[in-house]
Amino acid sequence: MQTADIQRRWLDFFGQRGHTVVPSASLVSDDPTLLFTVAGMVPFIPYLTGLVPPPVPRATSVQKCIRTLDIDEVGKTTRHGTFFQMNGNFSFGDYFKEQAIAYAWELLTTPERDGGLGFDEKDLWVTVYEDDDEAAGFWKKIAGLPDERIQRMGKADNYWHTGQSGPAGPCSEIYVDRGPAYGPDGGPAVDDTRYIEIWNLVFMQYLIDDVTSKTDFRIVSELPRKNIDTGMGMERVAFLKQGVENFYEIDQVRPVLDRAAELSGRRYGANHDDDVRMRVIADHVRSSLMLMSDGVTPSNEGRGYILRRLMRRTVRAMRLLGVEDPTFTELFPASRDAMKASYPEVETEFDRISRLAIGEEEAFLRTLASGTNILDLAVAKTKSDGAEQLPGDTAFLLHDTFGFPIDLTLEMADEAGLSVDRDAFDKLMADQRARAKADAKARKTTLADLSVYSAFRAQGETVFTGYEYLQTESSVLGLIVGGESVSRAVTGDIAEVILAETSLYAESGGQESDAGSIVGAGFDLEVLDVQRPVKGLISHKVQVRAGEVGVGDAATSVVDPAWRQAATQAHSATHLIHAALRQTLGPDAHQAGSYNKAGYMRLDFNWNKPLSPETRTEIEEIANNAVHENLEVVTRIMPLDEARQLGAMALFGEKYGQTVRVVDIGGPWSRELCAGTHVSRSAEVGLINLISESSIGSSNRRVESLVGLDAFRDLATERTIVSQLTSTMKTPREQLPERIADLMASLKAAEKKIAQFESAALSGRVPSITETATRLGENTVVLENIGEIASADDIRSLAIAVRERLGSDAAVVALAGSVSGKPAIIVATNAAARANGVKAGALAKLAAGILGGGGGGKDDLAQGGGSNAAAIPAAIDAVRSALVR
Template structure:
């Protein structure tokens, strides 16, 4: 034991100060939500947020860093509460080197921090290092430099001392174990470091990060050698405070005390109560930090992880006799115990509490309505002597009463039954198909699944004339399909304004991007906008700073360069429609479109693929209209007047009594359109068609680019032409002629090579024939060629068959671990009943393959190369048997 029983918060600060004294930059914990890392659902280790720094993809802020990282792991969730070592939320202390120091310093500093009286002060005699079995360098450091006797240094294999967690940086590691004493041991005489009991607890893990794992088991050397130290804060506290488990350390036990105050259950009364107290304590810690970082309960992804944790905790509350929401009260204790290092917990206290309480209340209604049904269904299964809870019953509980399948599995297991999960999944899939068809039937009626009341006004769109407004009002906030009063940083949500310059995705044109800001520093980044049937513009995005409240007066500004790029593509789409009708005929009708920044996709009705000449005419016609610099005018007209002016109605659009008409060139192109456009066609820039292809029967698609995208394409093409010209040692203007000359030379060389190979094959086959064995008047031969192509075998076989009518030849080739067989039989051999197809079937079957063919020629393959010689040896016996010799 150390000289002082340090608390969790003291140990955290002590560790960070120690490594600051060693030249490390202290960084705050990263969010539990991974950034730009699709391989992780939640941050599960100290190094996970730093992968780009380890791989060398990004430059770290300092080559020595130390952190205390929040982590969530749910792989062992069913063990939570039942064991002393499992928890979903934990803090990982870490010191990291990105191409700076390596094994010597990492090992020395870990020993200094743990054993020095100035720091933790653990007894060195109770500490035991372990190393990867092949890491002799680490052994020498521990033995020679630190002075640990060889018998106290343990070598373990990859499963124990090679650290990796999914894809990313990894490498051998050296752990430090603390002997907690015999009272925590298993009692076996051979109990030592590595035993599964709780006596020897790992308190430090020095990971020598040298490799990158691509997630498929392939390892490559990292550009730089790194250090990744992982030390569980709670584990270190268990040792320092001399307590039984991570649930007994001060900050965690204080949460449990709060739970006992509410539930009346006392820790240590019964094993069942202890399990429930531990589950509640662990899960509320996880939930509080997850919500603080922006995770919200949902039915998928990390939101489902949070929902599952809260509902498991709530159910264990009911097992302790609490039938009212109570977890939201416990989260205040979690905040109090951790706000010194995580001040954002206090800042977001009200928000965290509200999320937890809402989820509790929703689940209370779910579980109250479904528990009686569950018990009835359970009694039915038990009454029949069954040990499996049916998938249909599990689905009924989920579909009708909202019981998560995990909850049903857990409750059934407590009663000794398993659940037919495969049947449940099948019923879930059927439900998804029904829901998908229902959504298709609803069309646009169900955006976001939110019903707005009459107090939420229809949004006024001012984006035709303005790119920003500074007096919009927040009319509604939506989080996870539920209306909210305010948004906190990190939350993904929908914001509805009473007026907006943001164009919502409609008519094939993508939505504007931009930002909504409010006094006090609130910043909501808009990444999508949709308009529902009620005329509300729903701005999708994420609050990256400040607090946004219902009723706030905000400024809304679109990304102007992006809008201009979209307008270039949209105006070009109208010109393309015009050109297609002119070149292909009036039968052309728009069948869909997508307009993105400087890029467009246009579907149209046409009966055949366009020729190169037709595509060139269309592209030229669009660019002529661009060069003409036609004025673009928009008017809102009665629909009949618009039709009289020749306006074309676009595919799939529904029009009212008045319509918006876009006129380019005073009649050159006139179409109904609600999208945003340029004021002059010249601003489209160069128009270029990338491709034309079929997407359905009678429907073609053109993909094209404009503006900056075209300029980039031209630049890339020029670079390619210059590079090819340089490679062929010619001028760009002479490139085609040079390429034709090179192509002709290549064809001639290939012909010469093939001719040479044919002659070589014939010569080799002649040598084989000379060594043939006489069997009953026939010439039998077998041969193996290394890496020979099938074509070469065929040429040799044709020569042998035509050269001698008595021949029976089996040729084989081994390439890339696979065998190719060819058998040929001359006319006399076939007349005597020797068929190539029969021989091939026999030899290939012996080598784990198959084949067949005609009596005079057959081919096949095999995979067992070791049996090739035995297979060829059976050919003589086969001929003997067929001839009756």
């Protein structure tokens, strides 16, 4: 049974039983505390917790998920994969335990020919929470399971909660017995390798508080509306139904593994270490493909960093299999072909995905080359120091800064006859993880604060009127101060205001929130920010400028008209620039993010090389021509599928409902899904001034523009500067570039002559300095304060020249001088002096300490510096004393 068939059977089964079939949400989670969607129930959390009223009584989905906490275990066990699919059925206060158990048993045991999954009843075992007699009773009644196949487990295994105060409840897990070849008899309580968990039914029936751990909490009461949240592991069911050993061998994963084996010339199943590497490749390529299909691009932070790490681990694993050439052109198509039956978007978006993957691989192969050079130097230094172990901080630097995998460092160090201080490396990694967990915990704490919005959201969605009006009369539904719901806010308070209707735009889709105010009888509130803390609710962060505002008061939201006009200009300009980019560079130049506010816009797009000045000019000209043509801007509300059929561009990573807003500028010339505010005709944008273009990653670029009056003011400033230059240089404007180039050439020639004169003058000082040489013990020494000098490099040149002039007899040169008021000293020794035990680094360090600074270097040449130029004579005396000893 193919994985796509399991998906179809699941959705058909629950869809036919009154469940609304919900498409998989993006891997990019709406939850601000999560980087990714980590479980099938994540998109339904607002409904399960009661934060947002559920739109339907029951639902079902096959949800894409990503988890990377155990990334280092991938490939080593059959349980760890970074991408997986969770089949779920959900009831929001509708059916409960009995019906959930009945549905699960029916789907699992109905023969395949009748649309079920066809598991043999005798192979199914279940666990229930130790005190849940009700669930155990239903399993006996519905499935006829004997007591020995209904095992009772404690809170650690069979109780679900979020880790915070809120909904919770017991759960019941369903296992499949794989047979005696996989382990001892006795059910999942004895062995969970032989008995594989495939489905977990969560019975969300209690409200809990005082949560200190997985097993330590207080049940407050029963929930008034009990919910069902279930999750069946798609990959686990697939490998059981396909008769393979683990999920790496199922139809959606195995083709990549096989391609990796072919490219490496190694056979899967012949060597454990190679098998692990092939599994890592198969898992990570699939995860990377799915992440990029949902709009994630490789970067050095957040989601992009996780994606980059997956891709780099893939390259590393191929290298350890003996393949050093690029392989993504082979591996990603194999994954696309395996996944497209379930997720057609991986095929329609594959050109973009492939280009990102290939660019990332090429960049990392260059990084590997750089890291290899750094590692070679570290190995050489370790050996020269007589050590046998590469320092842990060096391995960590390679890993953390250069993306050099520790396994590769270990392998290459071993080839050089060295080990790696793994304990030190692991400690640095543990410290980094601790910092990351602390950050995640801080983010998670914020989630609890969202519960304050539930009462307001229960009153309905906030109506946004700002597309048509700049002012809207409404009423205050709620006030929040310091995270707590309050009845009143007074002058000076910073508060959140929830209105029934608002004309103020909440930050979204790259557009900054509106500036404005909220006013009413006896109060004036300055709007600081406008956000959507939960779906369907708009919250206004305000400062009470005057008076006192209370819940239930009449209030009018007022948008700053100048701000809104400039903001709409900037957002429409973003669409024009995007269209101009695609017209100039082609459809691969796809928007990867944007930000706009009054007078300014920036747009990130997929591209892997800088734009030439000519291309930048062309893009700017196309966008401004669209402004000049005064194109009509039309907004329409329509079903998402219809919008896509019309060719409306969607921003990858953005969330869209089943009904969307389409913004056309000049009809199909620019057609995008967008909830932002826009001008009514393109001429209202005024002017677009493209001020910069830069790299934000190996496969992404960024353009920035000023818009409207801000664009004009910037150009006016440039005009003033040009006018000043033409006046100062007495040169016509059109001849300025040539005139400035001539001046630069003349300046460089003059600097070159000056450098030659300074070098000659410097060389001329060598004889007189050499004549000051004296004999101290076994060494001829020159110890001189040469006064004010241009740079420490000049002192170094003099010291080396004097050392050479003294010949092969033991010689030590220490020259000090003042560079821009700060002291510097250079110490040089020849081979004979070093044979006498004189070390330049030690002498420079000694002198620098007296100068109020630090220094050191090699035995033959070293330097020091400080802050007290008056101490130069004392520093030279200290060097003399050290040589006498």
